[in-house]
Amino acid sequence: MSSHQFELAQNPTDAISAVKFAPNSPDRLLVSSWDRHVYLYKTKGEPGGELIRKYEHRAPVLDVCFGKDDNEAFSCGLDQDVRRIDLETGEQTVLSSHDAGVRNVIYSPEHNILISGSWDSSLHIHNLENSTAVPATIPLPSKPFSLSLTATKLVVAMASRAVNIYDLTSLATMIGQSATTTPPNIVEVEPWQRRESSMKYMTRAVACMPNDAGYASSSIEGRVAVEWFDPSPESQARKYAFKCHRNSVEGQDIVYPVNALAFHPIHGTFASGGGDGVVALWDGVAKRRIRQYQKFPASVSCISFSSDGRYMAVGVSPGFEDGKEDLSDGVVKVFIRELADNEAAGRKQK
Amino acid sequence: MGKKKRAYPDLQEKLDRPWCYYCERDFDDLKILISHQKAKHFRCDRCNRRLNTAGGLNVHMSQVHKEVLQAVENAIPGRQAVDVEIFGMEGVPEDALHQHTMKVTQEHFAEEQERAVRTGNPIRDPQQHAQGQGQSKRPKLESAEEMRKRLAEHRARKAAGESGATSSGNGTPLTAGPQSPATPFASTFASAASPVAYGPGYGGNQTSPPPVVSAYGQAPGLYGQAPVPYAPGQMAPGYGAPYQPQYPGANPSMPHGAGAASPPVPSYGQYTQGAPPIAPPSVSSFGQSAPGAPSTTAPPSAPGFGTSAYGSAAPHNGARAGPPGLPQRPQAGPIGAGGFRPGGHPMNDSGPAHVLQPSPSNEVNTSISASVDQLISDVTTAAPSAAEPVPEKKSKKERNVKLVYSDESESPEEKLAKLPKYAFVPDRRPETVLGDETGAVTGTVKQ
Known part of the structure; x- marks a missing residue:
């Protein structure tokens, strides 16, 4: 199987905040953008993919995710709302509102709950079984910057290098019990684990391993850390961090933020995308870089693998760098890469 | 000299070392250089095949993977051109050669001088003097x-x-x-x-x-x-x-x-x-x-x-x-x-x-x-002149790091969100809501 890469024909007009493949069909892709739209593409078929529909929002959209099937999506953004979008009809429903921009939204199919993280330093847990219930609000010690979950765990990476790990089952039962109809439904939940980032700089992204063993996190200072959930000293001793997405120019190291992390659903390897426009594939177990792709024309803001692991979507937008008043001019594009059979496979253990 | 290998090779030895056009690394011998180039610069990132030259890789990629090689991988900026045929030390453009010679020479003398300052020894043995004659x-x-x-x-x-x-x-x-x-x-x-x-x-x-x-x-x-x-x-x-x-x-x-x-x-x-x-x-x-x-x-x-x-x-x-x-x-x-x-x-x-x-x-x-x-x-x-480069070198290693984004408390998205063009005023919601249905739902859920 050969591999090839193409860019979507109809790209958003402003920076891309998220790309997400559908849980079931490997060619259905959601893209959220600062241009206040969510885009739904069918990546196969037409060359350059087919834009099925756009969903307009009131403010820049910061994240999007699929729900229980390929026709349900959730979005969040600067309008401080968390929305459910029916992708067929285009109907949008506001599920909850935060007190600040909502950075992340993530759906757990195992527990049928939706978690949103906002810069108001809180998480909203939406019980989708009971649509009338007011979502539970979990206060956080800091602003959440990135969310990721496995079947059992939710990892929240926050400002001040804090990381909270919640047990999803207990979260789900908790919100089931505290179901009230009167807001605010604030629930103090002790996280399963509280950690400090093993990196010195602000955490940029977090992504959980598909095998539920641990997670990778990245910082603004060109570094990726790999850690394990298991609190035993042996497992904790295995954690490590490494430098990447750096460029040496005349003796000066230009260090880019690592904006995106995504695990490959089949091989368990992961991709990192940096402000340098590079996407690299890593084998977190063997601690090896598998490959590094040719530079994209601008900063990589998000990465997603399709559920079957055959495709990788890369959202490329100009990065927001120090000393700039605005987004630098640059390319806004979504690239879809069809991976060859073992392109993302880790090294064989010898 | 009785010793096989001197602790500090002289300039000529340094200049004679084969080096890689793409990354300026030097090698003990040409074979190693060639295998380095094959592994680092002429390797197909799709199938890991190692080609002999950039042109070869280009042909391979276009024929096998239907892709066009845009730049040589892992090359330093300015040396990524695909059209320069390099194999080992062959095909290296004159100006690059010259540049490399200059660089090696400069580094050599800087190093030598630094060593002289550090050890208090004279700069070179007489015969080496004769070879590496400076003004x-x-x-x-x-x-x-x-x-x-x-x-x-x-x-x-x-x-x-x-x-x-x-x-x-x-x-x-x-x-x-x-x-x-x-x-x-x-x-x-x-x-x-x-x-x-x-x-x-x-x-x-x-x-x-x-x-x-x-x-x-x-x-x-x-x-x-x-x-x-x-x-x-x-x-x-x-x-x-x-x-x-x-x-x-x-x-x-x-x-x-x-x-x-x-x-x-x-x-x-x-x-x-x-x-x-x-x-x-x-x-x-x-x-x-x-x-x-x-x-x-x-x-x-x-x-x-x-x-x-x-x-x-x-x-x-x-x-x-x-x-x-x-x-x-x-x-x-x-x-x-x-x-x-x-x-x-x-x-x-x-x-x-x-x-x-x-x-x-x-x-x-x-x-x-x-x-x-x-x-x-x-x-x-x-x-002093040698002392200057020393801290520089150190700083290169330790300090000379430029973060593209260095704010420790605000994420880039938060900063972006503050830009006027993305400004969102929650109060204006009803007007900006799209479609009646959504607006209605917004109202009910929220209050």
């Missing part, structure tokens, strides 16, 4: 030839001196004349140089060590007027004393080679003046002994001494001329670097050198002292 070293080469010429002159003079001591004694003041500081000396020396003055001092000195002491006692009286200004600053009697006994013993064996062997000779003339035993005066000593002492000194002095001073006067000079002043440098460096230059040199120049030695040796002295000066100034100037 700063040129004068020494010239002096080599001159020295040979001088040696010939010296021999001629010596021959003349042996025939008549007075004539040379006459000659010296003349040559010394031009140098003003020398004149007072010259006069004193002229008197001192007369057989009468020399006779007791020298003859006594060299025959046996004990008399030396007496010679010392004598000497201040003899040269009293002239040396005084120098003596206090430069030389304490005690200084000379320990040296003195040492030399007569050391001389015969000549343990130090050319540079060190000569000081004994000057030591006499010099000590009397209270100058420290520095290498340059040795030159003068020849002249000095040549006119005054040849007949008198040589016979009584120890055989070894005689040979060193006279019989081998030529070899001495020759030796000095060959690696001009180089063996002396180590001495000059550590010992004299600081204090010796200011005090010692004028002494040498004006004192024994001028008075006793005909002009050519003057030049020897000056050229040597000049080269020493230069060496010192080389080192001293090298010190």
